[in-house]
Every structure is written in C-alpha cells, then in structure tokens.
Amino acid sequence: MSTTNAGAEDAPWVDGNALAGPLGEIMGADFTVAELTCAGCRTTRPLAAMRVFDRAPGLVARCPHCEHVVMRVVRTTGRFLVDLRGSLVLSLPVPQ
C-alpha cells in the first residue's frame, strides 16, 4: 500500500483502508467497512472510501465529496483519541 513509485506531485492522501490497523487496535473491529455520514454534505460512504491525510500529527479522514473532516485519530503517550464531530452517523455491520 504505502509502497509506490509515485512522484511528489501525486495527491497527498491515501484511502481509509490505511486506518484499518490503528482503528482495529483501538476498537477491536474492522472500521474500514463502517459507513460514515458526512456532516458537511450528508453523503454516506464507507470509511475505506474517505481520503486519509497521514502526513500530520495524527490521521485525518476527509469526505472526498466536500473535503469536510469526518474523523480524526490521534495517539498521545497514554491514550488514543478519536474525534467524530464531522460525522452525523457511524454505522457498522452486525458481526456475522
């Protein structure tokens, strides 16, 4: 995934897929299939289809439709913080 020949001109984001590891560690479930409803434009899509900016202190997921921030994930020394103020609804499939 993060191995690429792309030049520096390539877009500076990855997919929500990249959040599978950190969120899996925090939540104990696969959150890439969670559907988030963006508080900015009210469109709904899986976290895997959001844009994730990972070249920052923390991980920031933005809606590809309106660029509104839908999730922030930050790790401090002793805690994980997940900020969901940019999402109206987070829905997860019932575990089979």
Add this chain to the structure above:
Amino acid sequence: MARAAVPGRLTWQAATVAATRAETATARTLVLDVDGWTGHVPGQHVDVRLTAPDGYTAYRSYSISSAPGPDWLEVTVQAVTDGEVSPYLVDVAEPGDQLEIRGPLGGWFVRRPADPRPALLIGGGSGVAPLMSMVRAAMNPTRLLYSTRSPSDALFTSDLATARAAGDGLVAVTHVYTRVAPPGWPAPPRRLDADALSRVAWPRDADAVAFVCGPTGFVETVADLLVDIGHDPANIRTERFGPTGG
C-alpha cells in the same frame, strides 16, 4: 475478516522472514512465517512494524500478494527512496529475521474468491500486489490490466504467465507500458486511456466489479475513466497509495 479467532483487540504478532524473492531491481517479495496465521481475503493488507535498537518504531502497510492460506503469507515491497521501512525490507532483511505484523486488515477492498461476479483488476506499478492475491485465488472470470513504466518494472512476470496458463481461460492479463515497451510491442508506450480500458472491460450487463490499486493520481484517473465508459460507480473499489510512503 478472515480471522478465525474470537474477535478482539488487534495485536502485533511476530513474523519470521522465511524466504525472499527478487521481483525487479527495486522490489521483492518476502515470505513471512506467522504462528497461528489463519489466512486472509484477497485484497487485504498487513501493517509491518520495525523496531530500532533504541526502541524507535515505524510501521507501514503492505498488501498481501500470496493466495490465502494458513501459517504464512507473502508481501511484495517496492523500495522507496529515503523510506524508513521499505529499504530495509527490500535490501537488508534476510531469512531468519524477525519483524512484527498486524492483520489481516481491511474488509472493503477485498474480492472473496467465491464471489461469482466477473472482475476487472487494474494495477499501477506496485499496486498490482493485492490484485496478484486475487489472481492467484481466482475461482471466477478475472481480467487484469497492469500498467508499468517498462517491462523491467513489472512485478510477478512469471507468476502472471503461470496464472494465465493454469487458469483454463479464467484469468486474462493485459500489459500497458507507459514509457518503454518491449521490442515488437504492437503499440507505442502511452498512459492508460479510455480506449485501452474499453478493450478489456466486461460488457455493461455482466455485473462486473472493478478493483483499482496504485498511486493516488493513477487511481483517480482510472476510476473516472471507468465511469466514463459506463462502469457502475457502485461496483468500483479503489486503494490509493498516496505519495511515497517509505
């Protein structure tokens, strides 16, 4: 998820490098032995973590390129100049070395082998890695369109030839070269365009699913082209690398 264990906290597990295979001058496949590994769904990735003697850690995500199976997996890594993790994996790691992995990860960019829908897989550069897992596990009609700068940049050259021959017509592979084509190649080098896509795309009524993986710009372009030629956006799954990850 392919985890057979009771769902719980995802943890880092020890992995041992069992073997390495050069794919190109700057990419290689690592075979990793992992106790208790139960397999994965084609398309999933693992996070690989390295720890320096002073305790500093760095992790990167790598797609699983092998077919699903227990006890071991393969990741294929392209060395990134100035990267923190990939140069070690491509140039330094040897059989017997230990690292840590977390996974398998991601339940969205996956093709379950039993999914009856035909698939169009489109890979750019090392973005072919998760698609290779899908090809190896294919039980239903699968077409791979693989874009590289030149033949010497192509990963899995012999594996793809084997898959094509063994697939009994199930697997078709088309190469696109963007800068240098092999001698006698029928087309001049060019970027992937609507024409090349149209020639490998499934008919509109085939209910085909498309998986696109590669650098972010490549994925954006290909996803748009697919919609332009009539592919249902709801049946396009993408995985973008972003800028050089390391």
